Amino acid sequence: MSIPSLTSLPSMDDVAAVAPALAAYTAEALDADVWTRPGLSVRDRCIVTVSVLIAKAQLPGLPHYFAKALDSGVTPSELSEIITHLAFYTGWMNAYAAVAPLAASLAERGMSPMPLPATPSRLLPLDEETEARRAAMVEQNLGDVAPGVVRYTTELIFRDLWLRPDLAPRDRSLVTVCALTATAQVAQISFHLDRAMDNGLTRAEASEVFTHLAFYTGWPAVMSALPVVKDVFASRRK
Amino acid sequence: MSIPSLTSLPSMDDVAAVAPALAAYTAEALDADVWTRPGLSVRDRCIVTVSVLIAKAQLPGLPHYFAKALDSGVTPSELSEIITHLAFYTGWMNAYAAVAPLAASLAERGMSPMPLPATPSRLLPLDEETEARRAAMVEQNLGDVAPGVVRYTTELIFRDLWLRPDLAPRDRSLVTVCALTATAQVAQISFHLDRAMDNGLTRAEASEVFTHLAFYTGWPAVMSALPVVKDVFASRRK
Amino acid sequence: MSIPSLTSLPSMDDVAAVAPALAAYTAEALDADVWTRPGLSVRDRCIVTVSVLIAKAQLPGLPHYFAKALDSGVTPSELSEIITHLAFYTGWMNAYAAVAPLAASLAERGMSPMPLPATPSRLLPLDEETEARRAAMVEQNLGDVAPGVVRYTTELIFRDLWLRPDLAPRDRSLVTVCALTATAQVAQISFHLDRAMDNGLTRAEASEVFTHLAFYTGWPAVMSALPVVKDVFASRRK
Numbered sequence: 001m002s003i004p005s006l007t008s009l010p011s012m013d014d015v016a017a018v019a020p021a022l023a024a025y026t027a028e029a030l031d032a033d034v035w036t037r038p039g040l041s042v043r044d045r046c047i048v049t050v051s052v053l054i055a056k057a058q059l060p061g062l063p064h065y066f067a068k069a070l071d072s073g074v075t076p077s078e079l080s081e082i083i084t085h086l087a088f089y090t091g092w093m094n095a096y097a098a099v100a101p102l103a104a105s106l107a108e109r110g111m112s113p114m115p116l117p118a119t120p121s122r123l124l125p126l127d128e129e130t131e132a133r134r135a136a137m138v139e140q141n142l143g144d145v146a147p148g149v150v151r152y153t154t155e156l157i158f159r160d161l162w163l164r165p166d167l168a169p170r171d172r173s174l175v176t177v178c179a180l181t182a183t184a185q186v187a188q189i190s191f192h193l194d195r196a197m198d199n200g201l202t203r204a205e206a207s208e209v210f211t212h213l214a215f216y217t218g219w220p221a222v223m224s225a226l227p228v229v230k231d232v233f234a235s236r237r238k
Numbered sequence: 239m240s241i242p243s244l245t246s247l248p249s250m251d252d253v254a255a256v257a258p259a260l261a262a263y264t265a266e267a268l269d270a271d272v273w274t275r276p277g278l279s280v281r282d283r284c285i286v287t288v289s290v291l292i293a294k295a296q297l298p299g300l301p302h303y304f305a306k307a308l309d310s311g312v313t314p315s316e317l318s319e320i321i322t323h324l325a326f327y328t329g330w331m332n333a334y335a336a337v338a339p340l341a342a343s344l345a346e347r348g349m350s351p352m353p354l355p356a357t358p359s360r361l362l363p364l365d366e367e368t369e370a371r372r373a374a375m376v377e378q379n380l381g382d383v384a385p386g387v388v389r390y391t392t393e394l395i396f397r398d399l400w401l402r403p404d405l406a407p408r409d410r411s412l413v414t415v416c417a418l419t420a421t422a423q424v425a426q427i428s429f430h431l432d433r434a435m436d437n438g439l440t441r442a443e444a445s446e447v448f449t450h451l452a453f454y455t456g457w458p459a460v461m462s463a464l465p466v467v468k469d470v471f472a473s474r475r476k
Numbered sequence: 477m478s479i480p481s482l483t484s485l486p487s488m489d490d491v492a493a494v495a496p497a498l499a500a501y502t503a504e505a506l507d508a509d510v511w512t513r514p515g516l517s518v519r520d521r522c523i524v525t526v527s528v529l530i531a532k533a534q535l536p537g538l539p540h541y542f543a544k545a546l547d548s549g550v551t552p553s554e555l556s557e558i559i560t561h562l563a564f565y566t567g568w569m570n571a572y573a574a575v576a577p578l579a580a581s582l583a584e585r586g587m588s589p590m591p592l593p594a595t596p597s598r599l600l601p602l603d604e605e606t607e608a609r610r611a612a613m614v615e616q617n618l619g620d621v622a623p624g625v626v627r628y629t630t631e632l633i634f635r636d637l638w639l640r641p642d643l644a645p646r647d648r649s650l651v652t653v654c655a656l657t658a659t660a661q662v663a664q665i666s667f668h669l670d671r672a673m674d675n676g677l678t679r680a681e682a683s684e685v686f687t688h689l690a691f692y693t694g695w696p697a698v699m700s701a702l703p704v705v706k707d708v709f710a711s712r713r714k
Contacts (some may be wrong), residue, residue: 026330074705083495090501091697101499103494142706145709152690221421256552290567290569294533294569295533
């Protein structure tokens with residue numbers, strides 16, 4: 001048994017030594033079954049998993065899953081953007097905590113930190129009408145209560161962060177939905193799952209996202225989210 | 239003052255040096271009063287505490303409370319099963335994070351990691367009728383939305399995990415209710431507290447569980463749970 | 477790139493190396509804009525930030541923000557009381573985890589751990605009528621369900637903790653509201669925000685608290701809290 005570490009996962013031998021059932025479920029159910037299910041690519045499953053770990057600040061797993069993500073087609077720039085995105089959706093310190101593990105994972109593969117510009121030369125086009133509708137609704141509800149939140153929501157999040165080109169809107173939505181589920185923010189899932197599907201996440205993929213999430217956020221968070229998922233699916237069928 | 243450590247609790251001297259009131263509340267209210275209250279055994283209080291720490295991924299406290307649990311009649315096999323159970327109820331990485339602290343606690347007492355079979359030779363008997371009713375309800379509500387979740391809930395959780403013989407169903411229920419409270423999953427408490435009482439947790443014990451939880455998960459999580467507890471108690475009185 | 481650390485924040489160079497956009501948002505939006513907004517003092521913003529980090533057990537940021545708090549007029553005694561207060565409002569282990577970082581921050585500035593008495597010679601005066609009303613309501617609702625919780629709520633929290641003189645009631649309320657938002661305990665915000673405003677937190681300050689919180693707890697937790705904030709503001713206008 002190696003010395004307890006807070007910066008990496010236990011080996012499967014270490015897990016098997018004290019929790020053999022957990023090791024067996026990991027090998028048989030999680031690795032050989034869940035991760036290989038059709039309906040959601042391994043690349044997307046890596047994005048789901050990494051998003052959960054950052055949202056829950058579960059740092060020991062990050063090196064392993066950053067490495068798996070890089071091996072499964074998630075680019076360094078995308079991981080960089082996922083961290084930045086989650087600063088806004090789970091809190092600044094969650095993003096900061098992911099910086100060193102990502103740096104280490106990149107260094108291990110001889111990838112130098114990418115020269116991503118902080119300010120991209122071109123933002124994605126904005127759907128002005130949808131954004132105007134969202135902004136008007138938030139202004140009406142909360143403009144009087146928290147003008148600062150309303151201003152930053154528009155300026156920083158919807159007119160800047162979501163338009164950064166190095167992470168596709170569909171992937172930003174995926175990251176957001178996973179973070180909301182992992183942090184028990186059920187009230188916000190409806191808006192963001194609907195937006196995810198507008199951004200191209202299919203119904204079959206969404207269903208698999210929650211199946212994958214059950215293992216990484218625990219069953220209760222998913223069981224609390226699924227009634228909302230059901231309503232979003234139903235509202236889009238009409 | 240010792241060097242800040244993320245793998246163990248501060249000593250009482252360290253606590254007293256910067257937060258003397260916290261040290262006093264710990265000695266007088268928590269250690270001398272709460273832990274000695276009748277109505278819930280020290281063994282059960284250890285299970286409650288360990289479940290909260292794993293659910294909240296609060297690793298520095300685990301060595302201390304694993305040791306206290308082992309000294310209070312919780313067996314190594316039970317702790318192993320608690321970790322495995324919480325993989326499903328709080329997320330896989332929460333369980334992984336508890337592996338090294340448990341290994342260290344066992345090693346310290348010269349207990350070798352137990353030769354628990356990953357697959358027990360015999361599962362506990364299943365109440366087929368209750369399980370069929372549960373499965374039918376979930377299938378009807380969610381079978382169309384997340385068939386993967388529905389399948390694993392039946393196959394892995396209710397027809398396997400809950401039937402593993404090395405942790406009594408009453409104790410699995412106790413672990414589950416604590417995890418739900420600690421992670422603010424209030425919507426799931428009703429089902430699991432009712433099940434806990436079906437599994438033998440008395441009303442007086444349940445009441446003490448939430449008293450103990452107030453200190454380890456904080457008051458707000460318990461105050462949010464208690465209206466649900468009240469409803470469950472009332473529904474069982476009839 | 478320095479070795480990943482779990483006990484301190486990454487440097488801005490480390491952040492910029494893998495997440496240049498996060499570094500840019502930090503410099504331009506968070507440091508140069510949010511922290512300098514009128515309506516909430518830097519001292520209060522430090523209390524908000526420290527409360528979030530303790531509530532979410534995000535230890536790597538604590539040394540930095542304890543230091544900033546000490547430099548911005550928060551006294552060692554106040555930080556000591558904040559930690560103790562959060563033992564009750566977020567769980568005992570969250571408070572314990574903050575002990576070593578506070579000790580380190582004090583030592584770095586050559587401040588010796590303060591000789592704060594665990595039991596102050598004089599408690600703040602109690603508004604007996606308001607407290608009697610609160611106690612009666614809780615007793616009626618929950619006295620039968622969890623007599624232990626009801627007893628400790630009165631004896632330890634409202635007749636002791638809140639009356640300790642080294643942290644003003646207005647600041648205890650601020651700490652409490654931040655902890656509730658950070659831990660998604662929306663159901664408890666109404667009571668405590670109302671109490672915060674009774675204790676002297678202005679409407680403009682409360683609005684800025686949630687603006688500041690958006691960055692440190694993430695947008696979703698704040699968007700879930702704001703409807704409650706709106707209702708509290710409306711109820712006090714009449």
